[in-house]
Amino acid sequence: MTAQTNFSDRHIGPSPADRQKMLAAVGFADLGALADAAVPASIRTARPLDLPAPLSETEALAKLRKIASRNRVLTSYIGLGYHGTITPGVILRNVLENPGWYTAYTPYQPEISQGRLEALLNFQTVVSDLTGVDVANASMLDEGTAAAEALALALRATRRKEPGAFVVDADALPQTVEVIRARALPLGIPVVVADLSEALPEGEIFGVLAQYPGASGAVRDLAPLADAVHGRGAQFVVAADLLALTLLKSPGSCGADIVVGSAQRFGVPFGFGGPHAGYMAVREELQRQLPGRLVGVSVDSGGRAAYRLALQTREQHIRREKATSNICTAQVLLAVMASMYAVYHGPEGLTAIARRVHHRAATFAASIAAQDVEGFEVVGEDYFDTLTIRVPSPAETTVAAARRAGYNIRQVDAHTIAVAFDETTTEDDLQNLLEAIEQRSFRRAVALVEPSGRTLAEGLLRDDAFLTHPVFHAHRSETAMLRYLRRLQDKDIALDRSMIPLGSCTMKLNATTEMEPITWPEFANLHPFAPIEQAAGYVELITELEGWLAEITGYAKVSVQPNAGSQGELAGLLAVRAYHASRGEGHRDVCLIPSSAHGTNAASAVMAGMRVVVVKCDDAGNVDLDDLRGKLDKHAENLSVIMVTYPSTHGVYEEGITEICAAVHAAGGQVYVDGANLNALVGLARPGEFGADVSHLNLHKTFCIPHGGGGPGIGPVAVGAHLAPFLPSHPLRPEAGPETGVGPISAAPWGSAGILPIPWTYIAMMGPEGLRRATEVAVLAANYVARRLSPHFPILYTGQGGLVAHECIADLRKITKETGVTAEDVAKRLIDYGFHAPTLSFPVAGTLMIEPTESEDLAELDRFCDALIAIRAEIDKVGTGEWDTADNPLRNAPHTAETLLVDEWKHSYTREEAAYPLPSLRAHKYWSPVGRIDQAYGDRNLVCSCPPPEAFED
Known part of the structure; x- marks a missing residue:
């Protein structure tokens, strides 16, 4: 393989010449010698990686094309929580395929994450509005695990010594039932599966989960069930389809306490199961127990509205074994896609899609009824998109016939099938599928029939407005949508803009060829x-x-x-x-x-x-x-x-x-x-x-x-x-x-x-040699950064020979004691230098954990080190009294353009020192969209859906 096609040389940032400079700085002749010194001999592997030789980017994509060609993609009407959807091109290209969105890190530094946070607040608003309950989180991992988290939340909310069982609708998605069972078993929680169209089972219960609509497609009035559940002192959980909720009464209006589900059909492809954004929403009384991430609105140092993650977002790091959930991540990229799908279509567009989907199902139901064939009928009256159909021939035969016509449908039992229509369904699809499953001993034309009469009972229909916030009405043209996405992206620091030196998080190159x-x-x-x-x-x-x-x-x-x-x-x-x-x-x-x-x-x-x-x-x-x-x-x-x-x-x-x-x-x-x-x-x-x-x-x-x-x-x-x-x-x-x-x-x-x-x-x-070299360079980069910074910031922990592994911890505790400048001040000041901060105060409070990875080249490593060394000089000015301990560039960071463009500058340091602490920043400057955010204010005044536009005005 030539150097031009050797991918590992593109993935690994420092060139061979730069690696030698870095090795000289840390005192080693080559990478092998550094690895021998840093990694204990007792753990070193005795054999090299037995992996295929590396492929070039072109070769890898060609091989992957062959693998992909072995998948046979039919039109799938299987349902069970996964539905065909259309991703608007402007979202596909500018979110999913855009490194400005996909290389960003979790928004733990909110000042440089305002774009993502706004998109997530939009997501929370979509979920809260459609479900009809007060507070939604910024996404869960999927619907099944969200339901399992709902079980745990219901258990906490009931606060009974002997809580009893958790009851699950027999018409719930089968994978959801099994995820709940798997999660309940080690906790000793009984799970009872029951037909909730009949009475609740006897015995103590602390929670009940209903599927809305059910896996069978059935839609029923939830209010009587909610009353029965609450009458037993239990929490009512509803697993709901967001698209259906544009037409159906919201679970919240029917009495739901907790609502979970998936936003997959809001523009996110099947992906053979994921990733998709699950969701959870709760009534106000439960909001402080809500697991996962929660975006809230606070104010910055200038009193302007600004977004941030709420306190409980990383509660497992604070409460550890007393934590109520182990969730420390979300499905942000997919939640952003789903939120932008709602922004793009608006409430009218979403409702129109839902009506079209429902009309396709109703047309198919009417067409089946018109066949007048014994044993060929739709089961039930009220449905949204999924029909359960009895067929006269063996269901297996019917499913096979549909498959031959290019459609996957679901077998329920020996003589029952289910068909779930979606946004992609056309009239031709209905015609072709009807012909495939209507198996007669003689051939005749099979025609579609328009539905007549009611297709959903009046009492099931939604009658309240949703998505009334201006953001869901302001971006109808593609031009407006494109600019909205760009405006949000520009507010953030992602890996496409600069190094993200987060310890324990390994923010390395995500190569385009890997993403394609x-x-x-x-x-x-x-x-x-x-x-x-x-x-x-x-x-x-x-x-x-x-x-x-x-x-x-x-x-x-x-x-x-x-x-x-x-x-x-x-x-x-x-x-x-x-x-x-x-x-x-x-x-x-x-x-x-x-x-x-x-x-x-x-x-x-x-x-x-x-x-x-x-x-x-x-x-x-x-x-x-x-x-x-x-x-x-x-x-x-x-x-x-x-x-x-x-x-x-x-x-x-x-x-x-x-x-x-x-x-x-x-x-x-x-x-x-x-x-x-x-x-x-x-x-x-x-x-x-x-x-x-x-x-x-x-x-x-x-x-x-x-x-x-x-x-x-x-x-x-x-x-x-x-x-x-x-x-x-x-x-x-x-x-x-x-x-x-x-x-x-x-x-x-x-x-x-x-x-x-x-x-x-x-x-x-990468191949075996490339993977090993990546590890060696990651260790080299961490030790190089540690060596450059150690005269200015103590490196807290080192191993044999004074070496670190792939990350190092800069200790600011003594500096803070002497000067009052905190690790958080340094983190915020790095924003003025154009950097995302390292990991703040983990695993030790008052420290910064730095992981440079193997993908950053020497110029970027030096730029980062230069920034921290310059900040150390600024700290010294505070320590000597040249700058006031309460009024200095570190305490006031980050500086927005607006704070600098004032008639009267009242600080002891200059505007230039605030905005351009290094000359190189004049050519390429990132401006934080907000000042330092008041976290405590946001927790005292919890606002977790889109605030009115006037909140952002003086």
Whole structure:
């Protein structure tokens, strides 16, 4: 392969010459010598990666085209929560395919995330308006897991010692039922599936979930059921179709307490199951218990309205084992798409789409009735888009006939089928499908019949307005929509604008070639429950990718079903729990977690039915081995697992990891290695070889799936052979997991399968040597940054030889004590320099955790270091008294253009020092759209839907 076609040279930022300069700065002759010094010999792998030779970008796309061609995309009317939709071209090109949107990070620094936050607030408004309840969050992972979170929320809300059971509608989506069961089992919560068209089951209940419309298509009045549920002191949960809610009474108006569902049909393709934006909305009394991310409105330093994430968004990092959810991510990119679909169409357009879909279903129903064939009839009277149809011939034969005509429909039982129409359905589709399923012994013309009379009972219809905010009426032309999207994008800092040095988050290159295949129809337009033979390409890609990931990590088996890192954690812990139970040791429920661990670790352990015991860390940031031994002795009989992050959360290769693994195994426990920092291991060490039993992998970190502003993510779970029988499974897809599996972790069989071509392409193009070199350069970049910054900011933790792994922690605590300048001040001042801040105050308060990755070139690394060194000089001016401790560029950062364009400048520093602290900024300046945001004000005054335009006026 020539240098021009060697993708790894494009992915890895520093050139060979620049790498030599960096190596000289840290005192090593080559990358191998640095790796030998930094990575403990006890964990180094003895064999190179057994992966295919690297492909060029052209070759990789050509091979992927062949794989994609093995998928057969039919028109799918299967339904079950997944529907055909049309993505407006302006959204496809300018959001999904736009690095300004897909390379952004989670909006934890709200001043530089105002565009994303506005789009998410639009999403929350769409959900809140359509569901008719007060507060919606900024998206969930999918509908099934949102329903499982609703179960947990209902349990908390009832506050009874003996809460009883959770009741699920027999007409709920089958995957939702099974996700709820899988999540309830480790918590000891009974789940009762019942026909909610009849009376509620006897006994104590704390929550009831109804599907609206049902999986069968049936629509019924929810109000009597809500009254019955509330009469039993329980919470009423509704899983609702957003498009249907443009026509049907809102769940909130019928008495729902919690509403969940998916925004997939708002312009987001099937993607063989994901990623899609789930949602959750709650009545006002429950808003402070709402899991996931919640965008709210606050004010900035000038008193202007500004957006930010609300307090509970990362509550698992604060409450840890007392957290009520392990969700620390969302589906931001998909939520943005769905929100823009609503902005693009507006309430009138959405209603028109819904009416058209319903009319197609009604036409088909009328046409079936007109056939006058015994045993050929529509079941039920009220429906939105889905018809349940009895057929005289075997349903299997009817489904096969439809398939031959190019349509996938669903078999319900021996003589019943279901057909779910959608936005893409045409009259020709109705005609062709009717001819296919109307199987007569003689041929005759089959004609469509227009529906007559009522198609939905009057009492079921919506009579209130929704989406009245101007944003849903102001962007009707494509020109206006294009400019709105650009205006929001320009407010934000994404990876296409500058380096994002977030520790533990690995914001590396998301190459265009990796992204290109996700919009190919062969990958984007396949229903997750289409016959498996139609998905031969996906099966090949998934099988190959899972095999590659197993080889990279040293494990026996990988499942890509978990659609976030937190879900991968849960899947791994459930596998451990099931393994112990299979050996007659179900009492083992203690999970040891180091005090430095990511907050989701403890939250996931609690959700897996485990008791969390915290292990101390020593002054060097390593697991305290003496404390670990004491905890092992104390809990030996009940020890289930230890969860450790490696390299450590402090960015260090801990020397004692093999000793930790051996000690835990000797006590009868399993070892879980959090894969958040795998970018420091690939090609150098394998967790499955140095003692771990299970890991989750963040494909949105190490393997280049973009963060998308805070989602999508994929968190596959990788296990040793003894845990393989307990990987996630799926009731609708036996091929997706072992028969003895723990059940579904996500609603779709292979999770967010639609974006799996990204890591496949990355690994295929990097090859074994490229992957190892990427790791080595990531370690080099972190040590280079640490070496440049250490004279100015103490580097908190280092390993052997004073080296770090792939990230380093700059300690500002002493600086803060001496000058009053905080780590947050530095984070906000970096905005004036055009940078996203490093990870703020995690894992240690008052610090900045920096991860440069392998994709940033030397010029950008130096630009970032120069900015922080210049900020250190500014801090010194505060320390010496040259600048006032309360009035200085750091405390007042970020500076907006508006704050500088005032008649009278009242600060002790100059406008130039505020706006252009480095000369290079004159040529390329990012201007923050808002000043520093008052977080406390927003939490005291919670506003989580689109505020009126006057809120942004003086």
